[in-house]
Amino acid sequence: MKKTTKPEFSSAVSPEPLTDAAASAQAPSTDKPEGNRAMEVKQKTLRRKSGKEVNPKGKETTSPGEFSSAVSPEPLADAPSSDTPEENRDMEMKQETSRQKSGEGEGEGGEKEEEVNPNNRETGQEFSSAVSPEPLADAAASTEAPSSDKPEENKDKVENGVLTAELISRRISQMGRFGIGLQHLYHHLALPNYNLSDVSILCSYVHLQKLELPHNKIKDLSCVSHMPYLFILDASHNHISDFFGFQPPKNLKVANFSYNRMTKMKDLSAYLCLTKLDLDYNGFSEISGLEQCTMLTHLSLAHNRISRISGLYNLPLSHLCLRGNQLERIEGLETIKSLQFLDLSLNRIRSLSGLQNLCILSSLNLKKNLISEIKECKHIHELSLLRDLNLLQNPVQEQQDYRLSVVFLLQHLTMLDQEKVTAEEKVSSVNKYDPPIEVVAARDHMTHLVYQLMQPQMLYDSTLPSADSPYPILVLTGPQGCGKRELAHRLCQDLNECFGYGICHTTRGPYFGEENGIDYHFVSEEDFQNMIHMGKFIQTMHYGGHRYGLTRDAIEEVARDGLACCVHMELEGVLSLKNSFFEPRYVLLLPTDVEKYTGHLKSRSIYEPAQIDVAVSRIDLYTNTIEQQPGFFDNVIPCDDWEEVYPTLRQIVKEYLLSEELKGENNNRADDASTAHEPDEKPPSPLSTLMSHFSATLDPSDPAHANYFTRIQAELSPQKNPTELASIRRREQLVREAVMGKSPGVYSLLFKSSTQNAPSSQQNSDSQHLEESRETHTKSSGSEESHASTALSVPTSAAAFEEQVNGSALGHAVETPKDHLESDQSANTSRADSDHLAAVASSPSSDRRPGSNMKPLLPPIPAGRKTPLVPSMSPSPRGSPNTAATEEGQTNTEQ
């Protein structure tokens, strides 16, 4: 190492920016700059291995200085001086003790900072790790580094504390640095841990650019006034009480006065170049004098006595450490737009308010404060660059689901409380607090499935999932108030020979004019919950603070009337239903003119503005679904003009769901309503046609189109070999035949049809006969809930169930005298009812509920909410369906 104090070099030395200093701080002190890089690498490797600084000659020595290490990416802890560790430790401990006595270094109402674990950079080095590998932070961190990393004993310790020229000449070095085609040298003097108290001799070293005097006993640093080129000064761990007690070296960029005895900051407007200032572990109670430091990017005032953040207005700070002070709230940071790393740990802060404007903040350390509410996160919710948040040891951690809630609120975080935020955590937080509708639907389906499975087995006669053809359901969907309910009612009334209205349950109260059991089944929250637990629902949904649900019974009721079911519901309901074994057709009614739609909602006078906003905002849900999942809806009908909607819907339903045959049949009936059909010539029932049309669209050879169970089985089971497949097919065939009644067996008892009038052999082969049989049975028994098959080619299981309960193996053919009596009575009553209903239905003013001839006749929607499309008033494209139905009803009644 070349020893020199010659000023000649000064001309070659230019005050370089801090980054240059950083670079040079790592450079070996050598006159042969060419070797610098290789040596630097070696030096780094050695340092890492030994944890000690090694000079280029291999001799263990002090590093270019603690502060230089602060400037370089190397932490101070890695750069101990080699000399007097014992003494250093003593000094350190004394200093610590005196600080603790005086209250310094304490946070949170005098609570001591936790012990530093050498293997854990959490405490002392938290700012550095959390904040960045940036110099100041590292300096702050390093001052708290474990004592084992403190400089070792300095054998050259100065006896009387007076710095001598001889020592200087040994310790001074010229640091080199490369530029592009340039080499700059600067004077660097490092005198750590020499027991120095008098450094006045340095007055004549005017060309010094980097001066490191840490771990001494210096009180007076006025010599610095004579160093106009100084740009890095490390005077940490001394006894200085005078804040910047020297004339400003105009190029001073980095200053470290941590671990001193300063209490009052003063005006630093003369230090225009100051970029990094470390004032940790002093006794400052107020931040002031920095207003003109327009280059200051790093400021650390950890472990002082500051109780209020002030004096930082408009500073270009990117790093700020106020760890271990007495702050109770976050203030005075609004204008520091460039702040990226903020350490406010070990204070008494209760709220995160005051951070809202720090839009590029990426790391925030609030460890050991008094934050107790998760909702405080809303103040930093908008900080989209925030990646690292530390809330360890705050009361908020006690809150239930703390981590998941914070992860949910701050989706951009990658670290929370020093732990990586995983993708799984992010997903589960979203699924918990704002689940996508698919998740809502899947959960809904799962719930109902499980509750259904927990119930005693129920047998349904019409909607068996194992049926070869799915039971036909038409779902009208769209945002609230788009008219789907009215349209569903109207369709069921218009095509009452095909469709019945599936009545949902709801916990909301009825609107004016709504009828229980007509518009909805209005039930209490408790009843609704009980029904869920009883496995009644196929799907449910929360909407507008109320619950809605479609029960299996609601569908079954319509199915037993021999009708397809028409329901209306929101998108979530559709998604849930899509998970079930039902295979409805979905028609979306979509408002495309938002203004018109809003106007319509307002005109109903039953919605709050917020409800209207929600309804309008949900249009996007539907449009997004159309865009992202083509084919999700079978049809989409713009529903801005209600006059146009119904004919379109009717047309679609007829074209898409009903066969031409049915249309023809309807027309014939409309044309010649008075012509009574002979039983033998009766065309297939509308529902059976509908069913066959449904199944016709399915390719039976394609497992994807087989019935629900087959599909599920195909999905769940591993690939089968041909023999297994043949065996399965054989068994399925046997079961099918048994179910169809083609072959007798145990199934014949279970599914024995109530076919008094139709022989079982015919019944199973001909759905038309089944339908006839159903109708005949309905007529003869007069029971509205007939057990005859509802055009499904599956005999009624409910009937079989009843038979079993009655202990009869012969089904309805065997009846007790009492049964006969009841049957006759009910038949009479029913006939009388039918006559009455037919009479009412034939009346032009009658307004029947759609879907069932047996329902009382009430307005489909509340009078106040009626649209111009009142079902009874609307012209039907095929003349008067009601008339046809009525006449048919009359014919039936007569028979």
Ligand SMILES: Nc1ncnc2c1ncn2[C@@H]1O[C@H](COP(=O)(O)OP(=O)(O)OP(=O)(O)O)[C@@H](O)[C@H]1O
């Ligand atoms: N079982 C269900 N599942 C999902 N959504 C449902 C269900 N039953 C009803 N809904 C839907 O919930 C929303 C609110 O129903 P509600 O009857 O309270 O509204 P409304 O103001 O009468 O509007 P609409 O005329 O569209 O029914 C409607 O969009 C309705 O279609």
